[in-house]
Amino acid sequence: MLRAVVGLAGLVSCATAQSNSVKVKWLEDTPEYLAGVTFGLPWPRGQHLGNATTFTASGDAQLQSWATAYWPDGSLKWTGHALAASDSPATEYTITASGPGNSTLSRLRRQKNGIQVSDSGDEVVVNTGKVTATFPKSGSTLVSSIKTGSKIVGKNGRLILRSQTGTPDDDADGKPTGIDYFSFSSKVSNVTVSEDNTARSLVTVQGIHTIDGDGAHKDWFPFTVRFYLYANSEAIRIIHTIIYDGDMTKDFISGIGIRFDVPLAGEEFYDRHIRIAGVDGGLLHEAVQGITGLRRDPGEAVRSGQYNGTLLPNATAWDQRVTSRLQWVPTWSDYRLTQLSSDGFNLKKRTKTGQSWVKIPGGTRSGGLAYLGGATVGGLALGLRDFWKKYPTSLDISNGATDTGSITLWLYSPQAGPMDIRPFHDGLGQDTYAKQLDALDITYEDYEAGYNTPYGVGRTNELYLYAFDSTPTADKLSTLTNYTNNPPVLIPEPEYIRDSKAIGAYWDVPGAVDSAAARKIESNMDFLIKFYESQVEQRRWYGFWDHGDIIHTYDDDRHQWRYDIGGYGWDNSELSPDLFFWGYFLRTGRADAYRLAHDQVRHGGEVDSYHLGNFTGLGTRHGVQHWGDSAKQARIATPVYRKTFYYISGGDERTGDLVHEVLDVDKAFVLVDARRKVRAANVVYKPDPEALYLNFGTDWAGIAQAYLIEWERRGPRWEEARDKLIEAIKTYPKLKNGFVTGEALYNSLTGAWSPPPTDPSNSGNVTVSHLSGVFGVLETIDQVIEHFGPAAQNTTKPFFDAFLEYCYFYGASKAEQKDRYGKDFGNLNLKQGHSRYTAYVAHHRSNATLVPRVWSEYLGDGSKDGLAPNAPWKTERISGSDVLIPVDEAIWVSTNAAALYGVAGIESLALVGAPDVNIVGQNTTAKRAVKWNAKKAA
Numbered sequence: 001m002l003r004a005v006v007g008l009a010g011l012v013s014c015a016t017a018q019s020n021s022v023k024v025k026w027l028e029d030t031p032e033y034l035a036g037v038t039f040g041l042p043w044p045r046g047q048h049l050g051n052a053t054t055f056t057a058s059g060d061a062q063l064q065s066w067a068t069a070y071w072p073d074g075s076l077k078w079t080g081h082a083l084a085a086s087d088s089p090a091t092e093y094t095i096t097a098s099g100p101g102n103s104t105l106s107r108l109r110r111q112k113n114g115i116q117v118s119d120s121g122d123e124v125v126v127n128t129g130k131v132t133a134t135f136p137k138s139g140s141t142l143v144s145s146i147k148t149g150s151k152i153v154g155k156n157g158r159l160i161l162r163s164q165t166g167t168p169d170d171d172a173d174g175k176p177t178g179i180d181y182f183s184f185s186s187k188v189s190n191v192t193v194s195e196d197n198t199a200r201s202l203v204t205v206q207g208i209h210t211i212d213g214d215g216a217h218k219d220w221f222p223f224t225v226r227f228y229l230y231a232n233s234e235a236i237r238i239i240h241t242i243i244y245d246g247d248m249t250k251d252f253i254s255g256i257g258i259r260f261d262v263p264l265a266g267e268e269f270y271d272r273h274i275r276i277a278g279v280d281g282g283l284l285h286e287a288v289q290g291i292t293g294l295r296r297d298p299g300e301a302v303r304s305g306q307y308n309g310t311l312l313p314n315a316t317a318w319d320q321r322v323t324s325r326l327q328w329v330p331t332w333s334d335y336r337l338t339q340l341s342s343d344g345f346n347l348k349k350r351t352k353t354g355q356s357w358v359k360i361p362g363g364t365r366s367g368g369l370a371y372l373g374g375a376t377v378g379g380l381a382l383g384l385r386d387f388w389k390k391y392p393t394s395l396d397i398s399n400g401a402t403d404t405g406s407i408t409l410w411l412y413s414p415q416a417g418p419m420d421i422r423p424f425h426d427g428l429g430q431d432t433y434a435k436q437l438d439a440l441d442i443t444y445e446d447y448e449a450g451y452n453t454p455y456g457v458g459r460t461n462e463l464y465l466y467a468f469d470s471t472p473t474a475d476k477l478s479t480l481t482n483y484t485n486n487p488p489v490l491i492p493e494p495e496y497i498r499d500s501k502a503i504g505a506y507w508d509v510p511g512a513v514d515s516a517a518a519r520k521i522e523s524n525m526d527f528l529i530k531f532y533e534s535q536v537e538q539r540r541w542y543g544f545w546d547h548g549d550i551i552h553t554y555d556d557d558r559h560q561w562r563y564d565i566g567g568y569g570w571d572n573s574e575l576s577p578d579l580f581f582w583g584y585f586l587r588t589g590r591a592d593a594y595r596l597a598h599d600q601v602r603h604g605g606e607v608d609s610y611h612l613g614n615f616t617g618l619g620t621r622h623g624v625q626h627w628g629d630s631a632k633q634a635r636i637a638t639p640v641y642r643k644t645f646y647y648i649s650g651g652d653e654r655t656g657d658l659v660h661e662v663l664d665v666d667k668a669f670v671l672v673d674a675r676r677k678v679r680a681a682n683v684v685y686k687p688d689p690e691a692l693y694l695n696f697g698t699d700w701a702g703i704a705q706a707y708l709i710e711w712e713r714r715g716p717r718w719e720e721a722r723d724k725l726i727e728a729i730k731t732y733p734k735l736k737n738g739f740v741t742g743e744a745l746y747n748s749l750t751g752a753w754s755p756p757p758t759d760p761s762n763s764g765n766v767t768v769s770h771l772s773g774v775f776g777v778l779e780t781i782d783q784v785i786e787h788f789g790p791a792a793q794n795t796t797k798p799f800f801d802a803f804l805e806y807c808y809f810y811g812a813s814k815a816e817q818k819d820r821y822g823k824d825f826g827n828l829n830l831k832q833g834h835s836r837y838t839a840y841v842a843h844h845r846s847n848a849t850l851v852p853r854v855w856s857e858y859l860g861d862g863s864k865d866g867l868a869p870n871a872p873w874k875t876e877r878i879s880g881s882d883v884l885i886p887v888d889e890a891i892w893v894s895t896n897a898a899a900l901y902g903v904a905g906i907e908s909l910a911l912v913g914a915p916d917v918n919i920v921g922q923n924t925t926a927k928r929a930v931k932w933n934a935k936k937a938a
């Protein structure tokens with residue numbers, strides 16, 4: 001790999017073009033088929049001018065490139081790239097950036113002759129070369145037609161929603177009365193299409209669900225559906241987002257679907273094919289009118305042709321004993337696969353409405369894809385990524401024996417019964433803060449009526465639509481089923497990402513410094529990644545709302561995670577497992593870590609965070625229901641958890657939206673007083689956008705990360721975001737005790753900090769919480785400082801110095817704390833997780849004498865409330881009558897401890913090197929700290 005790193009000065013005066021090449025590889029095996037892919041690449045500061053760099057891909061692959069982030073000097077920080085579809089993807093690609101060359105180019109250069117896009121007044125039409133899709137700008141249809149060549153193989157793509165005003169189980173004897181049932185369809189409000197359409201087009205459709213007919217229900221359930229179409233591709237990737245904005249006591253969802261019609265007119269019934277994905281690449285092969293297994297044989301070629309999905313010979317050429325009696329062979333119009341749990345699916349079919357269903361043998365975990373089409377008229381396949389993991393789901397094929405059949409993918413199956421998202425208990429009489437705090441002391445739930453609401457939470461699903469002008473082979477559909485569930489991911493090498501410093505300068509690849517102790521930490525982190533992967537499966541952490549989350553704490557007695565106990569339930573990113581999984585992925589490029597982290601992005605960003613209403617931009621503290629706890633905080637919604645995915649994916653647009661929500665979280669801070677239950681009686685606090693009482697770690701760090709990303713990506717509010725960050729950085733160190741102040745007043749209009757109401761004269765508060773530093777604060781501050789860079793040192797130095805002080809004193813002795821601040825910090829825990837703070841200051845101050853403290857916090861005394869070196873570091877099999885199903889348990893693991901072990905392990909290894917047997921001498925680690933500093937200064 002050729003890399004020419006130049007400083008900014010060199011770059012500006014540079015007369016000749018700079019170029020360099022970066023390799024990207026598949027996360028897993030090279031896919032046998034590629035429907036197009038988007039990925040992201042980081043670039044070191046000052047290397048390529050944002051407005052004068054061109055990109056090419058090896059092997060002449062058709063590439064589209066755009067900037068997703070810039071360094072403050074205008075050089076590229078991250079770029080997004082799309083590769084067109086291909087039947088023979090390369091095993092890796094080299095992306096070459098050239099520039100600055102001809103600086104009269106105002107945008108990144110693009111190749112010509114990509115996708116054809118027309119944007120007329122009332123519709124957008126996109127032709128990939130294989131498929132043409134039409135997106136109307138109003139009405140109920142998102143996609144009005146899908147054509148392969150001149151054949152229309154799909155029509156009327158639309159969303160479906162069903163709801164009811166009660167659940168039958170509230171009524172006696174299963175005879176519900178007074179329940180109203182509603183059905184809704186999509187109503188499109190706006191449609192936009194990307195400007196650059198060389199290798200990839202993006203059509204974004206927004207709207208709401210509106211009632212069918214004249215029912216009495218308001219429009220609700222807003223959606224954003226993004227269609228990604230790649231050059232030369234027959235596939236359309238669909239990112240489908242919905243927000244719940246109903247009344248949980250009256251709006252019970254009973255079905256969420258997406259439906260496409262398939263024109264079948266003119267096709268013989270025996271040439272109409274149904275394929276439904278079963279298990280491990282398996283498929284159901286059926287025809288609307290089956291001609292196999294009959295009493296009389298139409299001929300071997302006819303039978304095997306139908307099984308294969310090829311056009312059958314004219315029936316006049318079959319054995320006439322069959323041909324003359326075809327009218328007696330039933331046609332099957334409807335097929336239904338129902339995945340009501342992650343463990344099994346049922347299948348059935350019927351000839352038509354009004355006739356009985358006939359069971360088809362089912363299976364365990366469906367691949368979640370269905371095809372309907374004909375040998376000559378073609379058809380569609382529609383699939384949902386993680387179909388069985390997101391149960392209850394189902395697939396319907398309907399009206400196959402009429403002129404227009406349809407495929408419906410149910411993201412929430414109507415067969416499952418209504419979705420009940422009301423609180424799981426009635427409040428237990430907790431009608432005062434005192435009672436709520438007392439209850440917190442036993443179930444760890446922070447309850448408050450009115451706060452336990454799903455109003456404003458969302459869900460994003462990823463679907464794939466494939467268009468065919470004739471029935472494809474079963475092998476092809478099997479490949480596409482795998483593709484739908486494991487869409488290929490291209491990633492740069494870990495060392496390259498690390499050296500760019502575009503996403504944290506606090507991690508390194510495994511083995512960068514080698515020692516027995518480092519290898520042990522590595523193997524322990526590997527254990528934790530695999531452990532969580534196994535727990536997801538063994539504990540069935542799956543389901544419409546749940547997939548992507550993990551649970552907070554274990555119940556040793558029941559051999560069960562505490563899924564049902566207050567604040568010990570769903571983790572909602574508590575203490576940053578996200579940072580562990582993403583950090584682990586960044587440094588190893590490992591697919592298992594990527595999948596865990598990816599699923600968490602799609603979960604935490606959507607379900608654990610609010611997108612509408614008073615809580616917009618806030619997330620919910622851990623609990624039995626993802627939205628149940630009354631602590632609504634920015635620490636859960638912080639984009640630091642989703643940033644790696646955002647940039648590595650080439651700027652996933654939905655994730656980009658989430659960052660904008662957090663940018664506005666200051667509005668929620670006004671509406672939600674986070675300290676309402678614990679405020680000292682003598683403090684009068686009036687929520688005021690110019691004086692919000694915030695914690696720098698649990699509140700501000702989240703909004704700071706949103707400011708940083710907005711600035712990096714030059715979003716619509718980037719200058720405001722930058723200015724607020726600058727103001728915060730200038731004013732925070734003016735608090736007498738810097739970060740040790742803990743909580744102070746934040747002016748959300750300017751970004752400025754001022755002393756807290758408890759210390760208006762700024763004589764110095766000491767408020768240190770174990771929680772302030774464990775939600776991505778160090779990572780955000782490092783990224784902010786790195787982004788400002790050396791040129792802004794005058795601005796950032798006092799802030800950074802204050803932060804390093806905090807890093808030093810958190811784990812310092814009480815005597816040292818008292819000496820410095822006049823008062824010690826009390827009994828703090830989470831020392832193991834905070835060892836990375838010690839490592840951070842050791843590294844940045846080149847202070848080798850601090851290194852033993854790092855390892856004592858991580859491996860010694862500090863590990864007492866974490867994961868100690870002498871923990872078992874293995875699981876124990878529990879089976880038989882002790883448990884529902886056999887499980888592997890590790891009672892010594894809690895998610896808090898695992899997350900901190902991972903994050904601190906990754907960072908401390910990178911920042912101060914490996915602990916040595918000879919931990920007292922610290923020669924090797926001291927050298928490493930100095931080496932890193934030298935590298936940083938360079």
Ligand SMILES: *[C@@H]1O[C@H](CO)[C@@H](O)[C@H](O)[C@H]1NC(C)=O
Pocket residue numbers: 028029030031281482483486487488
């Ligand atoms: C499924 O897709 C993944 C990702 O492209 C690939 O690594 C794997 O080999 C595929 N599996 C099968 C059975 O084709």
Ligand SMILES: *[C@@H]1O[C@H](CO)[C@@H](O)[C@H](O)[C@H]1NC(C)=O
Pocket residue numbers: 049050051052073074103104105106
């Ligand atoms: C390109 O960007 C640089 C740095 O932001 C700026 O100085 C220069 O004027 C820009 N050139 C053009 C042609 O836009």
Ligand SMILES: *[C@@H]1O[C@H](CO)[C@@H](O)[C@H](O)[C@H]1NC(C)=O
Pocket residue numbers: 102103104
């Ligand atoms: C830059 O590009 C413009 C437009 O293509 C062209 O007219 C000009 O000659 C180029 N200049 C150089 C120095 O290559």
Ligand SMILES: *[C@@H]1O[C@H](CO)[C@@H](O)[C@H](O)[C@H]1NC(C)=O
Pocket residue numbers: 189190206207208222
């Ligand atoms: C599109 O519609 C949504 C509501 O469905 C609205 O929030 C959004 O601002 C609109 N976007 C544009 C670009 O008009």
Ligand SMILES: *[C@@H]1O[C@H](CO)[C@@H](O)[C@H](O)[C@H]1NC(C)=O
Pocket residue numbers: 301302304305306308310
């Ligand atoms: C059906 O597929 C099988 C396996 O590929 C093949 O042997 C057979 O000839 C095919 N039948 C027809 C009629 O195409």
Ligand SMILES: *[C@@H]1O[C@H](CO)[C@@H](O)[C@H](O)[C@H]1NC(C)=O
Pocket residue numbers: 268314315316
């Ligand atoms: C089959 O052959 C008969 C007799 O030649 C003809 O009338 C009919 O149209 C043919 N059917 C198809 C589907 O080609």
